[in-house]
Amino acid sequence: MRTMWKITILLCCLLGLSLSGAELLTEGGRSRYEIVLPADAVPAEQTAARELQSFLKQISGVELPIVASPSGPAIFIGQSPETASALGIPDWKRLKPDEIRLKSAGGNLYLAGDRPRGTLYAVYELLEKEFGVRFWTADATHVPKREKLELPQIDLRYAPPFEVRAAGYDLIRHDPRFSARTRNNGHGVVDSVEWGGSEQLLGGVHTFSENMPLFSRDKDFASHPEWFSERDGKRVPRQLCLSNPEMRKELTRRVLERLRNYPETRYISVSQDDNHDFCRCAACEAFVKSHGSQSDLLIDAINQVAAAVEKEFPGVYVETLAYYYTRSAPKRVRARRNVVVRYCTIEAASFHPLESEANRALEQDLQEWSRMADHFMIWNYVTDFTKYYQPHPNWHTAAPDLRFFRKCGAISIYEQGSWNGGGAVADLADLRAWLLSKLLWNPDLDTEKLMDEFVTGYYGPAAPAVKSYLQVMEQSARRRPDCRNTCYAPSTAGWLEPAVLVKSYREMEQAYGRVKDDPVYGPRMAAATVPIRAALLERRELLSPPAGKRLPELQDVDVNQAAVETVSRMKRAGVARVNEGGLSPDEWVEQTARGYGVLPNDGERPTAAGSGPYHAWSIRKAAELHALGRELFWEKDPAASVGEAARMPNTHNEWHIQGFGFPAGTFELYAELRCDSGAPAGNAIRVGTYDWSRRREFHRDIPAAEISGENYRAVRIGTVTLNDDICIFIAPVVNPAVRNVWIDRIILIPRKSGR
Template sequence: MTHWNFYAGRGRPWTHVCRSVLLAVALTLAMPLRAKVQIADKGEARCVIVTQPGATPAEHYAAEELAATLKEITGATFELRELAVDAPASAIIVGPGPLAAKLFPEVELSKFGGEEFTMRTKSGRLLLAGGRPRGTLYAVYRFLQDELGVRWYTPWFTHVPKRSSLNLGTLNSRGQPAFAYRDPFWFPAFDGDWAARNGSDSQTARLKEKHGGQVTYKGFVHTFYQLVPPEPNFKTHPEWFALVKGKRVGENAQLCTTDPQLRDFIAERVKAWLRESPDANIISVSQNDHAGACECERCAAVDEREGSHAGSLLELVNYVAERIEPEFPNVMVDTLAYQYTRKAPKTLRPRRNVIIRLCSIECNFARPLEDASNALFARDIRDWHRLTDRLYIWDYTTDFSHYLLPFPNYYVLGPNARFFHRNGVVGLFEQGAYQSFSGEMSELRAWVLAQLLWNPYQDDRKLVREFVEAYYGKPSARFILQHLDFISQAAQPFYVGIGHPDASPYLRFPTLVKAERLWQQAEDAARGVPDHLWRVRQARLPISYLWLSQWVGLQRECRELGAKWPINPSRKNYAAQWLATVNEPGPVGWSPMTLMRESGQKPADFAAQVGSEPDELLYEPPKRRAIAATADDLPENERKAAISVQDDRAIVFREPDCARPVADLAASDGVAIQMTAGPNGARGAMELHGGKLPAAFKPGRYKVYYVARVEAADRAKSNAPAFSARIHDGPAGKYIAERTVRVSETASDYRSYLVGTVELNSYSRLWMGHAHDEAVKWVWFDRAILVPVK
């Protein structure tokens, strides 16, 4: 198996490539009357397309793609010839070979990187060629896209401009993609033809030999237990597995990465894997998707020295990389900088054949990674960049709990791609809704990301506008673009992670009313163009999903605001209509959505879940009264300074089955959030967001109390959990205070429970939930009390 060097020439700044392409375009447009190459005239071909002896399957396919697309543009049929000695006076030379070397001796194609390419005119001929395996294919596709305006927006929608006559001016450009590994990991991006045409070398896309192959991983991610299966190894070698709280653990944890025998075992396993998979470019030796880092003396000493758990992990990975290099000199060993290993080590450096894949999982995706809310991640990427020039990123571009949730990163993707490139990233994996079509704006994100992975310095807002206007039609695009802007702005006060609930603070009743109006206008504007109408209706599904999933709470908000309900008043009928749209027949290459979240909910199951009419009494908001004084069980000095945060500022989860606001005479304002346990592990919960706290709140240090009461059955055990409380710091990416309140600590009247003394900011989240125990009948949350600490 030949392993291509995808890193050759990567140091050349992309801006140089950009300028050359822009110059080429300018010259082409400026000199139509002094054409250097005549391609077609009034629907007749005026040149031939030439391949050369020794051409690879990808180079033959490039010529075929060129001929087929030029025919679509001009209506002309182009002859394909294989020539070695000479070419007609008007010809397009495709790929490296003897003829390219003879006619364009100044272009040293043998020195091109594996994805590097050139577009060059000379004496009536055009050279489209590049390095192997994919350079020539990319030369053809960039020519068609950048010079002729072809766009492959989705696997089922290609824009091909029509021009019966086609003449080229001077072209002289050389380029390559900005990143060596480009994976817009959205379901539409897995189509092999679409991926190749949009410059993706994704390990997941259905790329074949004709596409020039792809980057091929072995193992891909979270491979510790794949390399060292607990069964049977834990019984025979418990010392190979992580020591956690004084005990060796063989499940939902990690390995003891400093154990000498384990290191040798993993090195041999990696060699065996690579012998089984000779096509692999990269092999993953990476931590499991759990916590449970090893705490043994050896591992702890390394991690203490390096200031990060990445220390003991990297020692193992470097060892394996060194051991396999003699037999597999062109294979890279990949590992993660993920959660507890995200922070770079102080002194250790990855070997030259090691890839560090840094993960952005904790970040705020409503804002760019250079925003202050993401300062810790920005620090980590810069620290890793100082240690290695083999830095990859595993980035996250959707809400994995709700693929249909409007995710406000539309205008964050571009700034982030540029930030990655400026900080030495050479591989970028953009994980999105990867399990089926119809994730929220999935087609838009797949295409925009593919363009940015090729060249991150493009205007991402222009890319978004271009796609929306082309795919949905200009009449509808006006309203859809307003929707994208509106959702982006609505989310700005909040820390938006990748597992946000559907009851999100930026997606409340007033927001959805405006979104509904914009989508209705977009749909009305698309009538008369069936393709556009179908696309708009599919793109509208997320807003309809939110109405259904939050129906009772939104009805209550509507009545609290004295507003008019903007959609079908029958949830049953609305759910049936939604499911019919989900399954509406679509174009060839598309199929209906099958999974709505990473954990696997099916649209039909969701529609059945919400396919009944709620009791309208649940829509009535309970009556509030004037707020009583701060809780009497606090010290007097704390009561005077306290900020009271009422339950009406909270987001309620699993309403109405497990939680809802109810009238409660004992509550300070006559209303509390009542929570209980539900089936299949469900439970009621609520959350307060820093962006919705009272005006008196200022970022700083506070004692945080939750005022709550509990009704437990006689059979409830005194040490059983009654409710859980925790506080999350968005920028820190972690919980900074947690408390489990047990039945013995509770009472049937309201008490103040100290959750912690913590630093709060506008991105803090204050959560409370029922503890699942059915013997705890009800938990009521009245309010939170914030006491400033000087």
């Protein structure tokens, strides 16, 4: 018996078999296998062969040669005749977008897929599914070491439900290699042929007159103001006048011209700008009244463009938005077959799936759209743009939402996360980017298992604390089903209980303390602790309570030291901005200090304050400035308290100045303002507050005559009560009689009790 066993082992070694009878891919530093790459392989298939060769060597220590034709058993890469025969594929063009095929047969392995990137995805599927490779982040890949590898026994055919997929995080979008490894191929992904390319949307978004504009707000508005929207009886360069026949002709001409300049285009964006100022002229109003909605007018105009596109470019789709005032479906006008509607979920309650009572209106909207259009893209919002770093427990909404989008027939998904900054501190963005990528590829995967796998593998010995953090954040949000936080939530106060916040802060800090000197897990946990640290520091009612007595668990927290350390961890993670507007870590410290009332004042004592207490800050210190260089300008002004001030032209009414994190309490609010006007008439500027949790606005419109000239006036806005959910905003009033408004300081004078 022993002799026969030895003979069996010897034969297995000679034949390259394991004791289980499976072929051995590698053993003892050797392999009989080659990687066969056809001579006509496209660049991404060449990358696929190199990636497979590299990772097999990292796993087993054996480098398989890449050859054009086999001399023995082989792994066939890409669309070769041998692979087509083995897989039974009569025509490669019959594969679905990004479809992958993996099959072992006759001692060989065949990896192929739809061009250009399907074969590359097939290789990554093999490496992950069969050999345990994990692409955690662009800089962190887990590669298990195994001296002996068996040839996988596999027969897999899979096509993702969405043709275009993009997890919109800065951790992914700028790295074409990581984008390919996570199967991201859509909006914002670097278009690298070597890594499979991406499905680009020509123009991106808001193309009427903003991004890659089809119309110029300067030149075209000057020559044809009638092509632009009418508001309050005046033409303004904000949106297009969609009922104007000459504008439609010119829009069509420019779209066709753009397509001729970009002949490889599959999707072109013809979409409304990012504001609410749709045209209210008599013709547009009459169309809306007779047809039902702004969406009817939009789709009618887009259909005219799409009809011309179809004649000259029959394979091209014209994309437009269902966004803000066009979010609801049209009543009568159905989209043409070559129109793609990109539905935007910006108003959604973030912690609830779309198929829930909290988001019933959006669910119904999308279902209605599915009856009025054949093709859909989705722009879904999955972060907190006000504070990328803030805890945002929407982890278990992604999978059901993606399954809902699939049910509605969506072909393209953009999950917009911390796309332009935030890095790893954007509430565990490493996990978010990886998880969303997995679910975009296959929405039927188990979210809980995926999260557990990532956290265990990525955070190592600190994983239990991270799992606890994720769990208690979600549980806290579930205990407040009435919470309707959107993707612009200014605070955790509406859902995160103080006891849970403090407990999670302690657990995460203790876990970080155990691994902080570890070169791998230390930096990862430093970034992971930022959300809970920042959330605590921004809950001033806990660290600076009105009664002056903190919770016992917080007696040892020094606010200044905690803020400095939090910023240090942000910077060590390579983060330069912590929200969509561009707030830097250093500016975040200033904002935090402002909330505690310890930020130094700017300029002279305001007259209105008398001899009493006050806060007076330059607007750049008091608020975030959006659209810098476009619709808001920071310029030298000798009349301003710090020699510089914010200028906004009176061509828009956007809240480009928004300030959060002011001291809590009741104040008299003043703003130091002036405007440029030769003949002041009407209103020049609006200043007010907005409560994001209650959706309540208070404002005052300031007449131009009150602030015209070169000197600033301290204008009383009113009595306001401030907390973490309330921002102070400033916007121009569209008024031809006013060229610019200038903003110097915000002044807060504490209101005495009894006044």
